[in-house]
Amino acid sequence: MLDLDRLEAALADVVDKVDLSGLGERQHGKVRDLYKVGNKRILITTDRVSAFDRVLGLIPYKGQVLNQLSAWWFGQTADIVANHLLAVPDPNVTVAREAEPLPVEIVVRGYITGVTTTSLWYLYEQGDRTPYGIPLPDGLQKNDPLPTPIITPTTKAEKGQHDERLTRQEILERGLVAPALYAEIERAALGLFARGQEVAARAGLILVDTKYE
Structure with a gap:
């Protein structure tokens, strides 16, 4: 359980963006930063908060929680539909298969x-x-x-x-x-x-x- 002191300390160390230039060009959405490596996607879930198509600020640990929730749900629903998840090597990071989005x-x-x-x-x-x-x-x-x-x-x-x-x-x-x-x-x-x-x-x-x- 996180206490208030730890949350306040984390305000100085929120994940705003991630620069992994060795992986190539960074793409970014409202919440995630992405890199394409071969036929894989590296998705970094940041602490950015988005609502109504706007980034409003940063919340400590939000990226970790969101990424871990996604991984949990992919595991809970793999019997219904296949998904792109390959690995979660870090609380904020998902490695996924490259896929073509539908419009x-x-x-x-x-x-x-x-x-x-x-x-x-x-x-x-x-x-x-x-x-x-x-x-x-x-x-x-x-x-x-x-x-x-x-x-x-x-x-x-x-x-x-x-x-x-x-x-x-x-x-x-x-x-x-x-x-x-x-x-x-x-x-x-x-x-x-x-x-x-x-x-x-x-x-x-x-x-x-x-x-x-």
Whole structure:
């Protein structure tokens, strides 16, 4: 258990960025620094905090916690879908297989909630009963569980841009993902969400929604 004194001392030693120039060019996202080495990716999870597409600051040990959580969940779900994890040689570091990202992000929602203008609840409250092309019944209240979890996909926006809402039909018509692959994505996403709900329930928690990329 970390006490306050140790946390305060760690403020002077947070992981803002990592420069491993011997590995080549550093790529960086809002939270992670990345290097490509052959057919592998070295992902360093920093202590940067990001919300609403902005880096807000640094929190001691956040990178370690986030990286270790990711590794734990990959282990818990490998029977549902294969993942890219090869090794975790350091609390902040993941070594992963190089993979080609898909141009869509898969958000699975188990509840109707949210506070932003892109949230499912906002759309529903404005009268949209088929958000993301999915029919929803009348009479739902904010924070209600949905009749069944739904997939609400978006584009994977470039840096500085905002994600665009998509329907399943739009994804297929625009050729963003092949039909057979998208069917597999849906199966895996709903399976992962169900596993997440099971794990959360055992701890007295609920999994409201999450995003898979």
